[in-house]
Amino acid sequence: MAEKFKEQAVVIRQEEISYGIYSMWLKTEQIAGKAKPGQFISLYCHDGSRMLPRPISICEIDAKDNALRIVYRVAGKGTEEFSGLSTGDSIEIVGPLGNGFPLKEKKAFLIGGGIGIPPMVELAKQLNCEKQMVLGYRDTLFLQEEFKGLGSMYVATEDGSYGTEGNVLDAIKENGLDAEIIYACGPTPMLKAIKEYAIANGIECWLSLEEKMACGIGACLACVCKSKEKDSHSNVNNKRVCKEGPVFRAEEVEF
Amino acid sequence: MAEKFKEQAVVIRQEEISYGIYSMWLKTEQIAGKAKPGQFISLYCHDGSRMLPRPISICEIDAKDNALRIVYRVAGKGTEEFSGLSTGDSIEIVGPLGNGFPLKEKKAFLIGGGIGIPPMVELAKQLNCEKQMVLGYRDTLFLQEEFKGLGSMYVATEDGSYGTEGNVLDAIKENGLDAEIIYACGPTPMLKAIKEYAIANGIECWLSLEEKMACGIGACLACVCKSKEKDSHSNVNNKRVCKEGPVFRAEEVEF
Amino acid sequence: MNMEVNLAGVTLKNPVMTASGTFGSGEEFSEFVDLNKLGAVVTKGVANVPWEGNPTPRIAETYGGMLNAVGLQNPGIDLFVQRDIPFLKKYDTKIIVNVCGRTTEDYCEVVERLADQPVDMLEINISCPNVKEGGIAFGQNPKAVEAITKEVKKYAKQPVIMKLSPNVTDITEMAKAAEAGGADVLSLINTLTGMKIDINRRTFALANKTGGLSGSAIHPVAVRMVYQTAQAVKVPIIGMGGIATAEDAIEMILAGATAVSVGTANFHNPMVTEEIVNGIRDYMERYQVADIKELIGAVK
Amino acid sequence: MNMEVNLAGVTLKNPVMTASGTFGSGEEFSEFVDLNKLGAVVTKGVANVPWEGNPTPRIAETYGGMLNAVGLQNPGIDLFVQRDIPFLKKYDTKIIVNVCGRTTEDYCEVVERLADQPVDMLEINISCPNVKEGGIAFGQNPKAVEAITKEVKKYAKQPVIMKLSPNVTDITEMAKAAEAGGADVLSLINTLTGMKIDINRRTFALANKTGGLSGSAIHPVAVRMVYQTAQAVKVPIIGMGGIATAEDAIEMILAGATAVSVGTANFHNPMVTEEIVNGIRDYMERYQVADIKELIGAVK
Ligand SMILES: Cc1cc2nc3c(=O)[nH]c(=O)nc-3n(C[C@H](O)[C@H](O)[C@H](O)COP(=O)(O)OP(=O)(O)OC[C@H]3O[C@@H](n4cnc5c(N)ncnc54)[C@H](O)[C@@H]3O)c2cc1C
Ligand SMILES: Cc1cc2nc3c(=O)[nH]c(=O)nc-3n(C[C@H](O)[C@H](O)[C@H](O)COP(=O)(O)OP(=O)(O)OC[C@H]3O[C@@H](n4cnc5c(N)ncnc54)[C@H](O)[C@@H]3O)c2cc1C
Ligand SMILES: Cc1cc2nc3c(=O)[nH]c(=O)nc-3n(C[C@H](O)[C@H](O)[C@H](O)COP(=O)(O)O)c2cc1C
Ligand SMILES: Cc1cc2nc3c(=O)[nH]c(=O)nc-3n(C[C@H](O)[C@H](O)[C@H](O)COP(=O)(O)O)c2cc1C
Ligand code: FES
Ligand code: FES
Secondary structure (H helix, E strand, C coil): CCCCEEEEEEHHHEEEEEEEEEEEEEECCCHHCEEEEEEEECCCCCCCCCCCCEEEECEEEEECCCCEEEEEEECHHHHHHCCCCCCCEEEEEEEEECCCCCCCCEEEEEEEHHHHHHHHHHHHHHHHCCEEEEEECCCCCCCCHHCCCCCCCEECCCCCCCCCCCCCHHHHCCCCCCCEEEEECCHHHEEEEEEEHHHHHECCCCCCCCCCCCCCCCCCCCCEEEEECCCCCCCCCEECCCCCCCCCEHHHHEE | CCEEEEEEEEEEEEEEECCCCCEEEEECCCHHHCCCCCEEEEEECCCCCCCCCCEECCCCCCCCCCCEEEEEEEHHHHHHHHHHCCCEEEEEEEEEEECCCCCCCCEEEHHHHHHHHHHHHHHHCCCCCCCCEEECCCCCCCCCCCHHCEEEEEECCHHHCEECCCCCHHHHHHHHCCEEEEEEEECHHHHHHHHHHHHHHHHHEEEEECCCCCCCCCCCCCCEECCCCCCCCCCCEEEEEECCCCEEEEEHHCC | CCEEEECCHHHHHHCEEECCCCCCCCCHHHHHHHHHCEEECCCCCCCCEEEECCCCEEEEECCCEEEEECCEEEHHHHHHHHHHHHHCCCCCEEEEEECCCCCHHHHHHHHHCCCCCCCCEEEECCCCCCCCCCCHHHHHHHHHHHHHHHHHHCCCCEEEEEECCCCCCHHHHHHHHHCCCCCCCCECCCCCCEEEEEEECCCEEECCCCCEEEEHHHHHHHHHHHHHHHHHHHCCCCEHHHHHHHHHHHHHHHHCCEEEEECHHHHHCCHHHHHHHHHHHHHHHHHCCCCCCCCCHHHH | CEECCEEEEECCCCCCCCCCCCCHHHCHHHHHHHHHHCEEEEECCCEEEEEECCCCCCCCCCEEEEEECCCEEEECCHHHHHHHHHHHHHCEEEEEEECCCHHHHHHHHHHHHHCCCCCCCCEEEECCCCCCHHHHHHHHHHHHHHHHHCCCCCCHCCCCEEECCCCCCCCHHHHHHHHHHHCCCCECCCCCCEEEEEEECEEEECCCCCCECCHHHHHHHHHHHHHHHHHHHCCCEECCCCCCCCCHHHHHHHHHCEEEECCCHHCCCCHHHHHHHHHHHHHHHHCCCCEECCCCCCCC
């Protein structure tokens, strides 16, 4: 049983790194020290009208200083509230949650789409193998600097303003890339396409999923995804994204 | 029709002047410039779970700088929220609300009980007559300095730690005071006793009442008090504390 | 861009109205809102004679909402006709008079008195949980709903809106009964019956013990009932319950409401009704909705 | 100071329990809360066979609350008996198993399977609004409530709690029917049926369209129903609905609840149940309440 903590984290610093996209470093007591790439934390709002936690992936871990970084897009009221926090403010968080990515020593694609890019940063730092980052954006780039020196990087933008015009698979094709393992996080249509690509090419593939959550720890069954096999916990073909996931073998899950 | 404004006021400064009692100066756009002693403002909470305004009396008015002072006790969640505000923070307010005290040139008692003392400060400043402040406290004194130089002052404390042991009427009796007019604000039992005293002694008497409010402007009929005569607005024996009040002739209202 | 909606032949310039009892007859709020900007003003409930209402405390705040047990205090139809209608006539907005009563005869008396008055519609409150007689008793039984609707319709010269209570097992049953009785429009929801206890004084927070829950807290229940009702009847629906933003109003319209009423939110922000009108316009512009009618019941 | 309460012969060390479906079988929350500190753990609803539940999204946040349409996903009684009961037996707390079904036979099968199991009580969920068959259908008609209570009682070896739906015109009618059917304890309220629409995507926020509203938003409705029920029946009541603080729990007890269940608040703060136990103790100390039983139904 992985350890989880509920803490009053303190904002070390926060900045808007792209339009509506914020990067926040949080000082934790224990969470950062236990966290792994691909795991997430739950953040709680100060405003009493919003009761549910917001799940946000861990982007970077500074285990030495027990700090962690999240990068998030303002998508609604909760993330808007978070974006107003500044150095010294505190925020309740629970974590580390979920399973995280397996760290394998195989030639890898690290594929991030939009706001699915953040978890790839810590993964790239911890993976010990040949790394090819494939990053998909709508138009404006962010978190590019972070990958410098960690491997080769390929970018796709929907509007073609940078790199390949199209999606991450177009960038892979255009650059004639290959890999033995895929780690991916991003919008569902992207994950679906990557799953097909991986199966077609016989590549081991790990996908990080999203679903609406209530408890974030596996108790409420809000956040399930369809699984191919009967899940040992649920005894039906449902797995909990917050507990068995958010990272799943592509073959395990159905979209 | 008195003018009312909804504004984003800015906290000039706030301090805890006694245990759990806060004094806050607010910079307004127009409200302070139009306010009169005995009127109140509605303050709105930032936290979305609290939707109703908190009515708080105006303690002092700085018409020149368009600032006003309120003094309040932390009584629940809303006032607790306000107590956390500091210089530069903003808060939504509506005002000035209610009728205020009539300013008459008669030898006066200004009677304040506990958290009913604040409105007496501005009243004392604006009244042009012989003023006798009679202030009742449970134990700890506050807002005493403010009355210095405005008239004579008499204090009663429940525990006798300062001034007369007992209530404001005990202080009046002990000091052998008299007056031609009474202005009073404080807890209902005190107001009730003052009303009886005023009638028994044939003194003109104005009382500032409290009631739970929703709209604060006279539209919802939440905040009524029983009136002796049929009220011309309601057409029944109910007057609106927020609109016809909060200040009433003692004879007009029933407790 | 067209924001006009039609309720039983009455055209509102936009779908935003005030919820009865939260806005008086508009006078007090006219200091904050330009009444000309609203689709309609719905007045506080008025009876054949003046009502004293309940003892105080009449309201209590709750999480994301409030309880009220005002108990339909009102000045009676005579003073209302003499004072409140002329006030509202000065504005370019529709006038909807909310009617309450203790007996069917009470309701009919008020409706008859209003027949020759310049009011646009009548809203019959058969769903107030805060009075001992009348009110909700009429609104929790389909037979009673149909009967009172029929009676009122006999006397009414203006289109009749029946205002339904959410404190029922099946809202569609009541809605169908009102429609069968001849209702021209339905409005829902009135407040959910609730209670608050002060644990320090160990008493009820309201003198009346129970009160009606309103405000953002109840919005999801209101949306559900409006949706269910829209599937069950043909008459137009005025949706209300916890509408505090343009988003809330649009949600209600998408669920099937032709117009919306804003209540408790006025206490949180006296300018909210006008802001909601503007917010709906912004939404229509953003999504290029040429006519608001395209949104009514668009989510099925 | 005595915090013990008695529910149909079962003594709880304190009145704080978990609300079914929000706490699994306790395993996940045991990382945050010492289960030994709770009066009882009420499990997620379990059926005779595994249930898949509804498609996602299964939840949506609302103002001061949330909607859920999980649809009673559960692993079925076999795995539950083999895994969940032994887990809970490790703790010094009472075990209450929440039972769901599509037919009366389904319920009875589960109840029978539990007869020789070390569980302390059974809670029969006849009020789930999120499944097509069973659930709420049993809970909105007094005859059906009485009938299923009687059937279940035939098979039950443990005291039976009937869990009532708030989506009814008169909660006391259902409460009396359950009592007449032999219920040992009543629990209320389950969720209020609600709906949320995403105005940008113009779709329902939940795949199931409607869901159950829970959390602080509904607390005043729950307090009112517990109060009304306490005046109408003799059996003890477990109060729930929006309890998020010790104050909320005490309010429910003063209204007439012998014990309370905490649901949605666990999602906002995984340690809340233990904090509520401590907060009730603080209140009793502050007001010198020697026995919590003095508080039960103390406000009338
Ligand atoms: C495992 C996981 C990791 C995530 N990591 C990131 C990240 O690193 N950066 C980032 O920007 N976003 C991330 N998201 C999405 C993020 O959780 C939502 O954008 C956020 O919850 C929106 O909250 P809000 O209050 O601003 O929006 P609102 O729409 O106001 O939220 C209302 C409710 O819906 C939930 N919700 C809304 N959108 C989502 C969503 N996409 N997924 C899950 N719940 C949602 C909220 O948590 C809240 O309960 C992640 C989601 C999951 C499940
Ligand atoms: C005309 C008027 C003038 C007032 N002036 C002052 C003042 O100068 N200083 C001061 O400390 N207090 C004053 N009060 C009392 C003050 O309004 C309450 O203490 C305050 O609203 C409590 O809010 P809360 O959120 O802290 O308490 P909570 O108990 O959490 O409030 C819950 C709800 O009850 C209402 N409420 C609670 N107590 C009162 C009360 N005593 N009167 C009216 N509504 C109440 C709140 O406004 C809110 O809607 C005044 C009240 C009125 C009516
Ligand atoms: C203080 C108050 C008074 C009310 N008075 C009436 C009334 O007189 N007649 C009526 O039909 N509804 C009355 N209502 C109900 C509202 O019109 C509305 O149906 C309900 O409050 C839900 O809307 P809201 O959540 O926007 O307030 C009243 C509500 C409140 C809060
Ligand atoms: C996610 C979720 C799942 C639930 N599942 C069940 C269930 O399986 N059986 C049941 O009887 N009630 C279930 N409920 C209802 C709760 O037990 C409780 O009655 C209701 O949520 C009100 O309490 P609360 O406001 O404290 O959450 C569920 C509630 C939620 C929020
Ligand atoms: S969010 Fe509760 S099980 Fe995943
Ligand atoms: S608070 Fe609404 S009338 Fe006074």
